[in-house]
Amino acid sequence: MKPPSPTVLAALVVATSCLLCGCETDLQGDKAPGELGGGAFRYDCFGTTDLACSNGEVSFPQAVAVGARFSIAYEPEAGPVPRVVAGSSASLASLPGGFEMKRAGYAALLALNAEREGVDLRHVRGAHVAQLQVSADAGVGLSQLRLQAGESHVLRAIPLDRFGVKLGGALSYRWWSSDEAVLQLQSTEDSNRALVVAGEAGQALLSVQVGKQAAFELEVTVEAAANAVEDGAEREGSGLSQDGGQR
Amino acid sequence: MNRSLFAARAGRRCLAGLCAGVLLCGCAQEEKRYSGLEFELSSAPPATVAVQPRHIGLPAGIAVKVSMRIQSSELPFERHDALVLRARDPEVLELFSAGDDRQIFFAGNDPGTTCLEVRVNGVLEDCIDVSVTSQQ
Numbered sequence: 420m421k422p423p424s425p426t427v428l429a430a431l432v433v434a435t436s437c438l439l440c441g442c443e444t445d446l447q448g449d450k451a452p453g454e455l456g457g458g459a460f461r462y463d464c465f466g467t468t469d470l471a472c473s474n475g476e477v478s479f480p481q482a483v484a485v486g487a488r489f490s491i492a493y494e495p496e497a498g499p500v501p502r503v504v505a506g507s508s509a510s511l512a513s514l515p516g517g518f519e520m521k522r523a524g525y526a527a528l529l530a531l532n533a534e535r536e537g538v539d540l541r542h543v544r545g546a547h548v549a550q551l552q553v554s555a556d557a558g559v560g561l562s563q564l565r566l567q568a569g570e571s572h573v574l575r576a577i578p579l580d581r582f583g584v585k586l587g588g589a590l591s592y593r594w595w596s597s598d599e600a601v602l603q604l605q606s607t608e609d610s611n612r613a614l615v616v617a618g619e620a621g622q623a624l625l626s627v628q629v630g631k632q633a634a635f636e637l638e639v640t641v642e643a644a645a646n647a648v649e650d651g652a653e654r655e656g657s658g659l660s661q662d663g664g665q666r
Numbered sequence: 667m668n669r670s671l672f673a674a675r676a677g678r679r680c681l682a683g684l685c686a687g688v689l690l691c692g693c694a695q696e697e698k699r700y701s702g703l704e705f706e707l708s709s710a711p712p713a714t715v716a717v718q719p720r721h722i723g724l725p726a727g728i729a730v731k732v733s734m735r736i737q738s739s740e741l742p743f744e745r746h747d748a749l750v751l752r753a754r755d756p757e758v759l760e761l762f763s764a765g766d767d768r769q770i771f772f773a774g775n776d777p778g779t780t781c782l783e784v785r786v787n788g789v790l791e792d793c794i795d796v797s798v799t800s801q802q
Contacts, residue, residue, distance in 0.1 A: 454709050455731065506729035506773035507760065524801030525712050527729030527773055529762055536765040540729050542712050 453539030466589030480587025487588020490517035493530035546580035551635035566617035729773035755780035
């Protein structure tokens, strides 16, 4: 079976471009109360690769990946809006429009008023990425991928800490295929998502890496369309087999 | 003659009594004398912290809001007595104002030790030991 033509590929890329890049930047952030009770800290999307900002909604993450960038603002119950600063510059680096988690453990954020007086605080937990999981957009982790020639899926990388907790924050991902003739990948730079397109029949290894922290490899089998066989353990109508799929 | 001797003695007694009275009044005059800072936590940090008159200990990355009271061994300090705190090494402990000088935020920065200078009405009264530890 021939791999998809450049025209088909281009159409797929356009059709899925919204999933792979910046359609989520206008999402409303998720709020969590300040520890002094005077208002709420609002977690906002710093970039499109933030897991906490995926699938059309934002959730205040339980933990943020070390090295990840994120944005937090403060909403007081009344009065002027304080600005948020890092309580510990060794734990959190201030960036234009956000922060970068510099080390594992709790990191305090303080809301300061115009007089630089603290009005509230909140701690955010930082954790190293210990595992990466790759899933189809609506699915759980994959252990292997079986595709028919010409078939395509959008896959998403999910960073987890050593306890399996999903980590928020924008990270830089790198995707690659061991055999571009069997499996082609379309991914915007640093994206946590990639469009995989099955080419000619064969086997390929899909790899994704986040920074230097963790990597994931997925065996992909591409079958000729006429001979395509679904794995018994897989979901009906899909070539995606599920389990932890971590490494 | 006897009358003048009596008057002289009485005068000396009065003078001695007056001096003793002045001395006694002077010794009894109390003043504000710093004897330490008393802390009370105003927030609930996610890790164990210690804020005691002689030692402050907290993990790096953790911040806590505390209220303070100046202790005196004699007359009590009042609200208008100025209290200013400063960490000798802000790389270890960062301080943030909390709106009045009797409340403050302590934030553990880099693991290490330093001390917290306490100035009351402009006078350096104390330097409280501070230790910032790595988070487990």
